[in-house]
Amino acid sequence: MPRFYFNLCNGTEFAEYLEGVELPDYAAALRKAMESLRDVISGDVLMGDLNTASFIEIENEQRQLIETVFFADVVSLRNEPHARGAGSQ
Secondary structure (H helix, E strand, C coil): CCCCEEEEEECEEEECCCCCCEEEHHHHHHHHHHHHHHHHHHHHHHCCCCCCCCEEECCCCCEEEEEEHHHHCCCCCCCCCCCCCCCCC
């Protein structure tokens, strides 16, 4: 099973994780990166400080960058007005 490495940048700090994770394929690595970034973002929101420049890099077994997953890839921001009682007739 291939090993993938994930590096996290929360917008200001960069953390390179030396221990890789064995996953079946690239698709599984991409899903893991997306879930991990959502976890980081959730924690940031709970602390009241969210930096939308956050991203996770995915590297292959040779430590070559194969994908970067950005904040905008995992979260949709909307500011749609809510109509009180709309749709509950």
